[in-house]
Amino acid sequence: MSTNSNNGNKNHKDALISYxxxxxxxxxxxxxxxxxxxLTTFLLNDKCPFKISISHYYYSFGHxxxxxxxxxxxxxxxTYRGKDQKxxxxxxACGILAVLVAIFPTQFKGYEGDVYVKILY
Structure with a gap:
């Protein structure tokens, strides 16, 4: 019997480690x-490796x-399950929002051109 309880504790401990x-x-x-x-945009010689918004990297080499x-x-x-329902x-919600940001990034307006460069520099 002690073997089964030790085996159950080991599986539980492995599950905790994986979380x-x-x-x-x-x-x-x-x-x-x-x-x-x-780093990707800098190494691939993007015109301006610093972007106004992280979503602007959608239109760069870092897409x-x-x-x-x-x-x-x-x-x-x-897939992450927390300690309680909240x-x-x-x-x-974070998972859904992360995918939505990837699918619907900020608009292209302001990404390139003189306006973009003037804002940053």
Whole structure:
């Protein structure tokens, strides 16, 4: 009998570790998203690697990183289950909103041209 309870505790402990890893992965993606976007646009010689809004990276060389990371984060937030019902709802809302930002970025107006450069520099 003690073998089954130890096995159950081990599975529970593994599940907790995987949730900690999931939360850590979400945090790392969110933290490094802006750095990855800037670095990509800078290394690929974008006209202006600093954007007014993070959504403006949708129209740059960092398009794939922007959309991909937000969709991955949306999926991770959608599958994450918190400690209570309120945390679950917030997590699900964050997941939906992350995917919506990836699908519907800010408008193109102001992305390029003299107005864009004057605002930043």
């Amino acid at each position: 900690y890893q999931l939360r850590m992965f979400i945090g790392i993606l969110g933290f490094f998203l802006s750095f990855m976007l800037f 794939i990183i922007f959309v991909g990371t937000l969709c991955i984060m949306g999926g991770l937030f959608g 945390e679950n709802r917030v997590s699900n």
